[in-house]
Amino acid sequence: MPEQDGHEGTRPVGSDANSSMARAGANYAGQDLEALADLPAYQDWILHRFRPHLKGKVVEIGAGLGNIASRYVDGVEDLLLVEPAKNLYPRLKERFDGKPHVRTICALVESLAPVDGAASNIGAPFDAALLVNVLEHVVDDVSMLRNIRGILRSEGKLLIFVPALPWLYGILDKKVGHERRYTLLGLIQVVEQAEFVIETIRYFDFPGVLPWFFAGRAGRSPGFSDRAAKMYDRLVVPIARATEKYIKPPIGKNLLCIARPAYNAPRH
DSSP states (O other): OOOOTTTTSOOOOOSOTTOSSSOTTOOOOTHHHHHTSOOHHHHHHHHHHHGGGOOSEEEEESOTTSTTGGGTGGGOSEEEEEOOOTTTHHHHHHHHTTOTTEEEEOOOGGGTSOSTTOOOSSOOSEEEEEEESOGGGOSSHHHHHHHHHTTEEEEEEEEEEEEBOGGGOOHHHHHTTOSOOBOHHHHHHHHHHTTEEEEEEEEEOGGGHHHHHIIIIISOOSSOOHHHHHHIIIIIHHHHHHHHHHSOOSSOSEEEEEEEEOTTSOOO
């Protein structure tokens, strides 16, 4: 049932469609970040399919408090953690200050892209860009991905994890600032419109569909249950992970996507 939302990207999004994430300087009330920080099995499950691509130079967009980054940081050569919320950024920076190969920045995605062909000062191009529960908070998700494409190598990887199934959208989604939940076709269209070629896309966490529905819609839950999330992490996730390793679920609470820049598409 844990959505890991906001842990790496939940924040209010302005109505400006050109805003890639929250406006610079916006704050996020991070209670849900704290509640979902200690879910090792779920976080490792998310990273399992991404880990082969998390090497070389990596940028994570919407790094939050660094809960996901802490699980792969020692396996990459260079890591840039981007977090636009000013109240979260100091804790993110402090957490990774002792890692010489990690840089943190409080910024929006569009500010990272080279302007008029000028060289980037953030270390781009990157081998991989990771977005875990970030894209659903963005008004103009296509523009955000195009900006990310501009800082990836031509053979780089875009790694996306988002909430799925629009009919699951309820009070929990509103609470954590979701603009949407994605359909499989909808995510394909967004990624392809941003001029990426999809290598892998699949549903994730089939058992989490019903708990999220009852907690967020039928149950009208006012927030996350730390105890329930940890029980799910300890008891359900190992079984679900083992099952979905061999059986591709027909639906799931989330979608996982791996893509690369389209070779013949113009740079943005």
